[in-house]
Amino acid sequence: MRIFAVIPAFNEASGIAAVVASVLPRVQRVVVVDDGSTDATAAEAKRAGAVVLHHRINRGQGAALATGAQYALRHGAEVLVHFDADGQHDSNDIEALVKPIVNDVCDVVLGSRFLGSAPNLPFAKRLLLKAGILFTRIFSGIWLTDTNNGLRAFSANAARRLPVRQDGMAHASEIIDGIADLSLRYVEVPVTIHYTPYAIARGQRKLNAVRIVRDLVLDKFFPHD
Amino acid sequence: MPIQWLITLFALFAAWRAVKSYRGGTLDRRKLLWWLLFWVATVIVVYLPQTTDAAARFLGVGRGVDAVLYVSILLLFYALFQQSRKTDRLEHSLTELVRSLALSDEVDDQGDDER
Numbered sequence: 090m091r092i093f094a095v096i097p098a099f100n101e102a103s104g105i106a107a108v109v110a111s112v113l114p115r116v117q118r119v120v121v122v123d124d125g126s127t128d129a130t131a132a133e134a135k136r137a138g139a140v141v142l143h144h145r146i147n148r149g150q151g152a153a154l155a156t157g158a159q160y161a162l163r164h165g166a167e168v169l170v171h172f173d174a175d176g177q178h179d180s181n182d183i184e185a186l187v188k189p190i191v192n193d194v195c196d197v198v199l200g201s202r203f204l205g206s207a208p209n210l211p212f213a214k215r216l217l218l219k220a221g222i223l224f225t226r227i228f229s230g231i232w233l234t235d236t237n238n239g240l241r242a243f244s245a246n247a248a249r250r251l252p253v254r255q256d257g258m259a260h261a262s263e264i265i266d267g268i269a270d271l272s273l274r275y276v277e278v279p280v281t282i283h284y285t286p287y288a289i290a291r292g293q294r295k296l297n298a299v300r301i302v303r304d305l306v307l308d309k310f311f312p313h314d
Numbered sequence: 315m316p317i318q319w320l321i322t323l324f325a326l327f328a329a330w331r332a333v334k335s336y337r338g339g340t341l342d343r344r345k346l347l348w349w350l351l352f353w354v355a356t357v358i359v360v361y362l363p364q365t366t367d368a369a370a371r372f373l374g375v376g377r378g379v380d381a382v383l384y385v386s387i388l389l390l391f392y393a394l395f396q397q398s399r400k401t402d403r404l405e406h407s408l409t410e411l412v413r414s415l416a417l418s419d420e421v422d423d424q425g426d427d428e429r
Contacts, residue, residue: 122416140420141420142416142417142419142420143416143419144412144413144416145412145415145416146408146412148408148409148412148413152409152412152413155409155413156412156413156416156417159413159417160417160420163417254406256405256406256409
């Protein structure tokens, strides 16, 4: 199976090489989408052996993932894995993540830190994530144990069909809505999230609940063409 | 009344901005005319609120001023809606552009290799 990892990265020069190096042995290709970084992210990722796509200006994590997916699909990927650039994901989880797709049991596999382990998960963040789960239940009708986990895998077919309208962080909820709308087969697998101080500092900037809710609510009120 | 002077001043300011935009080429003549009419009408309503009473009676609202307020809010919401759609389309096009540049760069740099 041709497995491609897609890693969106925005100013992650200090850690990206280690992340790429840890993922590379487990997949056919690592695609880092440098989302308008102003530091050496692109060079570091390339040095570590990744294919680097460069967004000239920052368009958000959802947009970067969609760019990476388009590249992967064009290059014959059969399985796509979303992986974070900040070192919070564990490349040991990739094998279990892609297995249900390789075995053709599922179209989408979502990592769950609440099924797996998340040492040092800050309380406020836990609360925020639980609220996200409830929100998802109400709007998508899908019960998940973890809804904002960036570690996921898709079959090429699912990746091709899922909507990629949300450029920002709301893409996570968009994926779940898409799973429900397209009736894709999905499963959650336990994964480990490493809450290193670096990941926490980065994560808080990225996981801005107010912004996610705003994007989603505006999206409900103002339909696209 | 101070509120009348204030609104008049603002209308003058807004009309001046519209003329400036027209001269700068960012507003066409038809839109300029609309804006000028709008601000003139605003000033008329401010000094002669009774001009709106007929419209208010027609709509079943007690006072002309209230009718103006209700209609304004409706129009504002609609304008906001349109604006948001426009911004959304723009953002989406921008992402598409950035994406297609990223994908074509990759082909230039690394070739379409199969590893």
